[in-house]
Amino acid sequence: MICWVNPFTGLAGDMLLAALIDAGAPLDRIRSAVAATGLTGWDLTAERITDHGLSATRVRVRVTDPCTERRAAEVLEMASRATPQPVAALAVAAITAIAEAEGRLHNTDPATVHLHELGGHDTLVDIVGSAAALHALDVTDVVSAPLPLGGGQVDCAHGVLPCPAPATLALLAGAAVMGSDLPGETVTPTGAALLHAVGARYGPPPPMTLGPTGYGTGTRRLPDRPNVVSVTLGSALASARDEDIVVLESNLDDVTGELLGHVITRALKAGALDAWTTPAVMKKGRPAHVLHVLTTPRHERQLRDLVLAETGTLGIRRIGATRTVLPRAFETVDVEGHVVRIKHGPHAAKPEHDDVVAAAAALGVPLRAVAARALHLSSSSTTVTRQEEDRAE
Secondary structure (H helix, E strand, O other): OEEEEEOOOOEOHHHHHHHHHHOOOOHHHHHHHHHOOOOOOEEEEEEEEEEOOEEEEEEEEEEOOOOOOEEHHHHHHHHOOOOOHHHHHHHHHHHHHHHHHHHHHHOOOOOOOEEOHHHOHHHHHHHHHHHHHHHHOOOOEEEEOOEEEEEOEEEEOOEEEEOOOHHHHHHOOOOOEEEEEEEOOOEOHHHHHHHHHOOOEEOOOOOEEEEEEEEEEOOOOOOOOOOEEEEEEEEEOOOOEEEEEEEEEEEEOOOOHHHHHHHHHHHHHOOOOEEEEEEEEOHHHOEEEEEEEEEOHHHHHHHHHHHHHHHOOOOOEEEEEEEEEOOOEEEEEEEOOEEEEEEEOOOOEEEOHHHHHHHHHHHOOOHHHHHHHHHHHHHOOOOHHHHHHHHHO
16 A cells, blocks of 8 residues: 655644544554553554645644653663564654654764653654554655745753754665755654655655545644645556665575574565575585575664674675565455455565465365355455456556
């Protein structure tokens, strides 16, 4: 699913979360993901308001715990406990980006940097909540219109700083921005970190079949316009696109099969597009394996360090490549009370293996029977994906 973000007056973490809820993200799944972090003394609610005639959702985080600041390491530890795992990975990436930006600005190790305004409950709820909302909506691609940057100054724990805040500018490196006639902070570090973590692209809406649009607002009120950000969901049109990727390779003749399996699992959880091994014969006739990790440039450094640490190899080859990607979309079907996700491409559909395994074990039937039933239910339903294929024909 594509998510196009239109930051009409700017972007903050709570505004993005509210817009995703307005677009259909279930509040119970968001609360569950935040609760899994171990954060206490909070409550998250969503309400409808009207701002300059436009109906939008606003989220409120009510806090009973007085803690307003934490070390980045503590916030990262809590974010890593969010569920499911892809939610934790995205939340950790956003908070890591904040810690690294603050560390550079204050000449401090990111692992020990102290988060003042960004260490409170609101930041963790907004980041984990937005990650959970994106996951619940099956968003795989985020595109944003240019971000409007306000001027003036902002008060913080370090005193009065120019606006945009230095941390925000650091997090927006590589983003598309434009000036705004609005004073003050229009883009917050939390909003910038979330776009950074999801690898957002910038520009107009990509070719897609439009789905729902959600409007999210914050606490600020403007005299002449609604203070909102909108998110529009859509399914990609059936056209291929090329993207740059990196293949990391290493010859390994001194690691066990169990370790190789462990490295592949960790690499996939850390954002690798794919990971696999091929058998090889090295010098002196030694049997070996070549470990291959396919990744985007954004995850290259993290995955390189993971392979080096886990395997003990002394070298990794880096091969630049281009891959052609076809659009895909997801739907869910109910197989006798068990949810099975189905991935659709332009030419085929496939049930998600983990869902099929879980349903087959619970029902006591073969995997192929569950997969066949899921595909039958999909083919007999009217989905966005099938409508796209019908129009393409």
